[in-house]
């Protein structure tokens with residue numbers, strides 16, 4: 001965890017983003033380390049966990065990180081949690097919790113509310129259109145003989 005904290009501090013001191021760092025470990029060895037880079041990249045998805053996952057996947061040359069663990073200085077937000085699930089990581093160690101982070105202005109409680117179905121609907125409109133046309137893509141994928149599932 002100290003390395004994730006060091007990453008977070010480095011990013012914060014260089015104004016790359018918020019005070020968040022993460023590392024990914026496999027068999028006791030650090031595969032990747034990253035800090036939040038939202039400000040320096042203008043990428044709202046450049047959270048430490050997502051960047052650490054991208055880097056680990058590149059280093060290990062695979063998208064399945066089920067043999068890895070992630071250490072993150074703060075509890076993963078819903079986006080990062082989803083990325084962790086997509087990466088098949090099975091263990092997350094986190095430092096501060098979502099309430100600690102909200103107290104300094106990084107409040108992701110709206111996302112949790114939205115996932116639970118409790119959010120004010122005016123915050124985000126989600127409209128289902130052209131399902132039939134889009135469904136065709138799924139059918140084509142399903143029938144594809146050389147697909148690789150992930």
Ligand SMILES: [Zn+2]
Nearest residue numbers: 047077079080
């Ligand atoms: Zn996040």
